[in-house]
Amino acid sequence: MEKIASFCINHDTLMPGMYISRTDGDVITYDVRFVRPNMPPYLPTDAMHTIEHLVATYVRNSVFKDGIIYFGPMGCRTGFYFLTRGIAHADAIRLMREAMAFCADFEGEIPGATQAECGNWLEHDLPTARQWAASMAAVLDGYTEAQLTYPA
Numbered sequence: 001m002e003k004i005a006s007f008c009i010n011h012d013t014l015m016p017g018m019y020i021s022r023t024d025g026d027v028i029t030y031d032v033r034f035v036r037p038n039m040p041p042y043l044p045t046d047a048m049h050t051i052e053h054l055v056a057t058y059v060r061n062s063v064f065k066d067g068i069i070y071f072g073p074m075g076c077r078t079g080f081y082f083l084t085r086g087i088a089h090a091d092a093i094r095l096m097r098e099a100m101a102f103c104a105d106f107e108g109e110i111p112g113a114t115q116a117e118c119g120n121w122l123e124h125d126l127p128t129a130r131q132w133a134a135s136m137a138a139v140l141d142g143y144t145e146a147q148l149t150y151p152a
Contacts, residue, residue, distance in 0.1 A: 011037035013151040016079075016139045018096060020148045026085050027069060030148075032096060033079040034136050042077040043132060049073075049120065050110055050129035052080070054103040055096075057111040064095055089145045097140040103133035 005022055014037050021031040035042055043051075056071045059082075069083035084092055106126065115121045 006031075009150050010152075015151070016136065017147060018082075018093060018140060018143060019150050020089070021081065028084050028087070028089075028092070030082040030084070030092060030096070031074075031079060031150075032082050032136070034132060034139075035078040037076065037078050043073075043079070044125060044128055045077065046123045046125035047128035047132055048077060048080075050113075050124045050126055051103055051133055053110050053112050053118075053124070054106055054129065054133075055080070055099045058099040058102045059095060062095055062098075064091065089148055093140065093143050093145070093148075097137060097143065100133045100137035100140060104130050104137055106130065 009021075014033055016033050016036060019031040019033065021029040023029070052071065052073055059065070059068045059071055062068075064084070064087050067085050067087040069085055071080060071082050073080050082092070082096060087095070106129075110124055110126060112118055113121050113124055
């Protein structure tokens, strides 16, 4: 079988950041990497779940909502995939930075986290999600389009 593109990236050189993972027609997949691969601690599952709910809600309510395809976790628990259409790279970076700040400052009920709305509604951790989002917001502070390329 042919190796998929994301497995061809040297994970030993990846640092937290935001990268263009792939382009499929007009859909851009961003790798929003919170954790250096293979270097614990990894994102806790319950905090990832909360980040997913908060960020997905935020970006789908932004001025770019029509260009949002998906925001969801990586199985390796080192980050998230963010898929967009028709959004400039600089705007995608800014939107992700704003979404992380929103998540870091969020107080109250997690959107979509009731039993009727979520398939694993009991597995959330807002305080830990806020900490991880704050650390990612700091990584993205001042981030530029030039930094979207994976390291060699």
